[in-house]
Amino acid sequence: MTESPSMKVIRIAAPLRRQVLDNIREAIAVGRLPAGGRLVERELCEMTGVSRTLVREALRQLESEGLVEVIANKGPIVAKFSANQAREVYELRAELEGLASELFADRADERQRKALQEAxxxxxxxxxxGERSGMLAAKTRFYDCLVQGAGNETLGVMLRQLHARAMVLRGTSLSQPGRTAASEREIAEIMKAIRRRDGAAARKASIGHITKAARVAQQVLESAAGETDELARRRA
Structure with missing residues (x-):
């Protein structure tokens, strides 16, 4: 792992452990900590500028989120997503975020609509x-506003449980040429339906957006898996 200044924790009002967790999660999502790479506590302490205790807490949380695996005799590594795992996450996202878009169109008040438009x-x-960490942060803000305006607390809890894995997969899809422009057009369609207060159309546009993102991410993961298998055959 190479040191990245952007992973340094800035000691502001937010709890320090939350900042450490968010910084490491983002580094995984944008590929600064690559899938399959070892997570060495000493190096992470140097990169974030915090104690081993805080780094260990963050790694335990990331393991519970499915972003970190602990391998016997090797320690923690960045988890690899298979194309099948990605498909499962996107299937859930399509249903949950489609519902969130529909409920927002039907229920959100003017303050919530303004917040979503600003997001x-x-x-x-x-x-x-075009900077990936900035795009991911902006997408997180957009979906936070969407869920808040949907007015369904249980739906929000379920989406938050998917957040970490969804963030990594967003990073995968947005890294591909042309995907950001397509994503913007697709989300613009969701916004048009929301402005018309057309819940059914908002849901359809949201599901369409996620389905297209899923296709891109799965292609990337399948290609990477194929390259890994080919390399293994050559070494055999």
Whole structure:
């Protein structure tokens, strides 16, 4: 692992352990900590500027989220997603985020609609810049606003449980050429339906967006798996 200044924890009001967790999770999502790579506590302490205790707590949480695996005699590594695992996550996202979009269109008040519009504007700006961590942060903000306006607490809990894996897969799909422009167009369709207060259309547009993102991510993961298998055959 190479040191990345962006992983340094800034000691602000947010709990320190939360900042450490968020920084390591983001580094995994954008590929600074690559899938299959070892997570050495000493190196993570140097990269984040915090104690081993906080790093260990973060790694335990990331293991519970499915982003870290602990291998016998090797220690923690960044978990690898298979194409099948990605498909399962996207199937759940399509149903849950489709419902969130429908409920938002039907239930959100004017304050919540304004917040979502502002989040969409910030997402568009992040797409223009093209920096992956900025895009992921903007997408997280957008979906947070969407869930808040949906008015269903249980739905929010279920989506938060998927958040870490969804964030990594977003990073995978957005890394592909042309995907950011397509993603912006697809989310614009969701926004159009929401402005019309057309819940059914918002749900359909949301499911379509996630289905297309899933196709891209699965192609990347299948290609990577094929390359790994070919390398293993050559070494055999």
């Amino acid at each position: 969409f504007a910030a997402l568009r700006a992040a797409y223009v810049v």
